[in-house]
Amino acid sequence: MKNLFHADRLRKAADNPLPQQIQTPPPPEEINGEPEWEVDQVQQSRVTGKSRRLEYQVLWKGCDPDETWYPARNFRNAPIALKVFHDEHPDAAGPPVNLQYWIECAAAEEGCEERDDDDTAEKAVKPRTRRHD
Known part of the structure; x- marks a missing residue:
C-alpha cells in the first residue's frame, strides 16, 4: 500500500497549525461596549513624541x-x-x-474612568545618545 493521497482527501489540522501558519484570532470580548x-x-515599553506618550508592544493571546x-x-x-x-x-x-488606580478598578470589577494622564509614564527612559569625541 502506498502513502499517496489525492489532495481532496486532505484537511488542515485546525487545532495543530504548522509553524508560520496564520491563525484566525479568537473573537474579542466585549467590555463596556468595546x-x-x-x-x-x-x-516592551517606550515614551515617544513631544507629548512624551507611554506606549507598549504586546503579544495578544491566540494571535500572531x-x-x-x-x-x-x-x-x-x-x-x-x-x-x-x-x-x-x-x-x-x-x-x-494611573496603574495603581487601574489595578484597584480591576479588583473591584469596575470600569476605570478615562483620565487625561492615562498615557503618562511615572518615569521615562532617556534614549541613549552617541558621544562624538
Missing part, C-alpha cells in the same frame, strides 16, 4: 505577533499584565501614572 483582546504578554505600539490607555483593562512587565523590567519606561 471590543477587547486579551494580553498574553507585554513585550504584532509589532504595533499601542498607547498605555489601551491597557486600562489589563493592569496586571503591565504590573508583571514592570516588576520584571524595572528599568523600562513606565509604568503609567
Whole structure:
C-alpha cells in the first residue's frame, strides 16, 4: 500500500497549525461596549513624541505577533499584565501614572474612568545618545 493521497482527501489540522501558519484570532470580548483582546504578554515599553506618550508592544493571546505600539490607555483593562512587565523590567519606561488606580478598578470589577494622564509614564527612559569625541 502506498502513502499517496489525492489532495481532496486532505484537511488542515485546525487545532495543530504548522509553524508560520496564520491563525484566525479568537473573537474579542466585549467590555463596556468595546471590543477587547486579551494580553498574553507585554513585550516592551517606550515614551515617544513631544507629548512624551507611554506606549507598549504586546503579544495578544491566540494571535500572531504584532509589532504595533499601542498607547498605555489601551491597557486600562489589563493592569496586571503591565504590573508583571514592570516588576520584571524595572528599568523600562513606565509604568503609567494611573496603574495603581487601574489595578484597584480591576479588583473591584469596575470600569476605570478615562483620565487625561492615562498615557503618562511615572518615569521615562532617556534614549541613549552617541558621544562624538
